Amino acid sequence: MDNEENKDNFLEWHCSKHEDVSNCMEECYVKQVLSLFGKKYVMPIIRALLIHDKLRFNEIEEKLGGSPKTITSRLRELEALGLIRREVFNEIPIRVEYSLTKKSKGLEDIFERIAIWAKNLKTVNQNSG
Amino acid sequence: MDNEENKDNFLEWHCSKHEDVSNCMEECYVKQVLSLFGKKYVMPIIRALLIHDKLRFNEIEEKLGGSPKTITSRLRELEALGLIRREVFNEIPIRVEYSLTKKSKGLEDIFERIAIWAKNLKTVNQNSG
DNA sequence: CAGTATCCTGACAGATACTG
């Protein structure tokens, strides 16, 4: 009934306009964002940059332990979304520094909420399991 | 300095206790949750169940268009986290109904925030790109 | 130093056939 309509309203977060989910999966921002954040190294990169403000490629690679290809890939994806900034210094040897942009600020709040929710989830599961 | 310490406090969402991120990646709830939500069909399943309250395996499969193996896998993962309930009715032919549990309620808020954030992100990128 | 190029492996998802 209009119960269904109400639900569609708060379903802003996932392609509220179409019931056709296959279509939905291609373009949903939320899914794209979650997909990226679920990828290996993305959250650790963000976290490391929150802690250290600026990090060089080398430092990130060492902290996270991944192969350069994967780290580069993640950094490019985050840069493409405008979440991190890449600064190149023409020195010898070359220096590149990564840092978070203003856009990433909203993430702290989101991640914190997820953390709280996830912790409750774990706790409840342990108690009732 | 203690600037660093302050940061560690609000970094609750990602293994605030260890600087060793490689270790972190194994056990971080937040990453696990994001990882799951980024997987194919997970968000569409949650969305479909938010809209329809109860759905049978068949219905989910048809709406999402995936192979039974993948859908089953996702449903099991969500069930293991306690996010969805699986009810079996011993009829012939057998009937199984899936629905969201109370635990998944917190997700609406989280997803909505992500949606808002993601939309702003897109908008800003379009304007400045 | 900050990556790129290359090769390789394993996990994931699709398609299909089959079962209680």
Next chain:
DNA sequence: CAGTATCTGTCAGGATACTG
């Protein structure tokens, strides 16, 4: 109907060597 079993293809990611 609600899955499981199997086989296959794709692709993310690891390891390594190399370059501006």
